[in-house]
Amino acid sequence: xxxxxxxxxxxxxxxxxxxxxxxxxxxxxxxxxxxxxxxxxxxxxxxxxxxxxxxxxxxxxxxxxxxxxxxxxxxxxxxxxxxxxxxxxxxxxxxxxxxxxxxxxxxxxxxxxxxxxxxxxxxxxxxxxxxxxxxxxxxxxxxxxxxxxxxxxxxxxxxxxxxxxxxxxxxxxxxxxxxx
Amino acid sequence: xxxxxxxxxxxxxxxxxxxxxxxxxxxxxxxxxxxxxxxxxxxxxxxxxxxxxxxxxxxxxxxxxxxxxxxxxxxxxxxxxxxxxxxxxxxxxxxxxxxxxxxxxxxxxxxxxxxxxxxxxxxxxxxxxxxxxxxxxxxxxxxxxxxxxxxxxxxxxxxxxxxxxxxxxxxxxxxxxxxxxxxxxxxxxxxxxxxxxxxxxxxxxxxxxxxxxxxxxxxxxxxxxxxxxxxxxxxxxxxx
Numbered sequence: 368x369x370x371x372x373x374x375x376x377x378x379x380x381x382x383x384x385x386x387x388x389x390x391x392x393x394x395x396x397x398x399x400x401x402x403x404x405x406x407x408x409x410x411x412x413x414x415x416x417x418x419x420x421x422x423x424x425x426x427x428x429x430x431x432x433x434x435x436x437x438x439x440x441x442x443x444x445x446x447x448x449x450x451x452x453x454x455x456x457x458x459x460x461x462x463x464x465x466x467x468x469x470x471x472x473x474x475x476x477x478x479x480x481x482x483x484x485x486x487x488x489x490x491x492x493x494x495x496x497x498x499x500x501x502x503x504x505x506x507x508x509x510x511x512x513x514x515x516x517x518x519x520x521x522x523x524x525x526x527x528x529x530x531x532x533x534x535x536x537x538x539x540x541x542x543x544x545x546x547x
Numbered sequence: 548x549x550x551x552x553x554x555x556x557x558x559x560x561x562x563x564x565x566x567x568x569x570x571x572x573x574x575x576x577x578x579x580x581x582x583x584x585x586x587x588x589x590x591x592x593x594x595x596x597x598x599x600x601x602x603x604x605x606x607x608x609x610x611x612x613x614x615x616x617x618x619x620x621x622x623x624x625x626x627x628x629x630x631x632x633x634x635x636x637x638x639x640x641x642x643x644x645x646x647x648x649x650x651x652x653x654x655x656x657x658x659x660x661x662x663x664x665x666x667x668x669x670x671x672x673x674x675x676x677x678x679x680x681x682x683x684x685x686x687x688x689x690x691x692x693x694x695x696x697x698x699x700x701x702x703x704x705x706x707x708x709x710x711x712x713x714x715x716x717x718x719x720x721x722x723x724x725x726x727x728x729x730x731x732x733x734x735x736x737x738x739x740x741x742x743x744x745x746x747x748x749x750x751x752x753x754x755x756x757x758x759x760x761x762x763x764x765x766x767x768x769x770x771x772x773x774x775x776x777x778x779x780x781x782x783x784x785x786x787x
Contacts, residue, residue: 377620378617378620381613381616381617381620382613385608385612385613385616386608386612387604389606389608389609389612390604390605390606390608393606394603394606399609403609403612403615406612406616407615407616407619410616410619410620411619411620411623414620414623414624462591463591463592463594463595465590465591465594466594467594467595467597467598469598469601469602470598470599470601470602472602472605472606475599475602475603479603490599490603491603494596494599494600494603494604495603495604497600499562500559515555515558518558519555519558522558522595525599526595529599530595
């Protein structure tokens with residue numbers, strides 16, 4: 368069922384990638400409901416475009432890019448929410464504990480939510496999609512210097528928010544309601 | 548390379564390749580080998596990056612999400628099939644409609660208009676049956692392609708009047724014959740200009756028992772149409 372490609376079916380795509388896509392969507396949107404919508408929308412778009420997928424080895428990156436486009440499209444039409452100013456955080460130099468305990472998931476979510484959208488997208492392209500600075504610059508269509516600046520500010524901000532005694536969790540909170 | 552220079556480059560050293568060119572990378576790595584402070588800073592950045600990366604890809608997934616996605620995809624597929632079916636049905640109906648139109652309504656390409664207006668002037672000037680006969684003999688054959696013996700078909704003693712009638716924007720020479728209480732109206736048409744098949748009653752006004760539509764002299768062809776009426780004139784549509 369739902370087979371649209373000789374090499375991979377949409378059902379297989381869902382099976383393999385729905386969890387990671389949901390997590391990515393959740394990091395981007397900061398909302399479970401939006402993340403679920405975005406994940407479903409991603410698979411709907413992927414179903415329509417599956418014939419365009421030339422390289423099955425790049426299916427993960429392809430799905431991420433579909434999700435990212437869907438998210439940015441929503442962002443453009445949605446009213447802008449208030450985000451923190453990162454102007455003063457560029458030179459913040461937090462000490463990084465060694466060893467560094469696992470970061471608190473909720474604190475991370477809140478910190479990412481407070482980031483301005485261009486910075487949050489750059490952070491997630493870097494950490495979630497594991498793109499290089501150059502690749503991020505191409506995806507966002509901005510100079511590489513802008514990517515460096517955004518990531519440096521975002522990293523400084525995340526350090527300031529997450530490397531506090533309250534934010535560093537003593538134990539992982541990960542619970543997988545779906546067995547994941 | 549000194550500490551000041553290397554600080555902005557540290558993030559580029561966190562990943563194996565692709566961020567720095569080879570010369571910069573070698574210079575930075577050379578400095579890190581001799582500067583414990585910058586090396587320690589790089590390690591701290593690396594620990595933080597690893598922690599962020601680990602945390603960012605971790606997270607709960609709502610129960611039943613996979614099933615909801617598959618359900619929605621199945622619904623979307625069914626809706627898409629319905630749309631295609633509806634579109635296919637509509638296309639089939641259009642094709643059938645076009646086929647019926649071609650078979651029963653459309654009889655061929657639109658014919659070019661014929662300038663009958665020039666002809667109307669000379670017929671209008673005819674004041675008597677003789678002049679109409681003369682017109683039929685000398686003007687109509689060249690202008691309309693009517694055969695010269697056309698007048699032999701009619702008894703011009705029965706000609707009541709003649710005029711030019713406009714049909715579909717064309718001036719159509721028209722003769723009206725009368726015998727007792729019957730009137731016969733004759734439209735002089737060049738064959739191919741109109742389709743006589745659209746005319747219900749067609750007959751020779753000189754011999755009402757012998758209807759006719761088409762004629763020719765071997766070189767030219769014509770379509771002459773007459774409509775017999777009692778009382779009011781019946782109109783009909785000449786399809787161009």
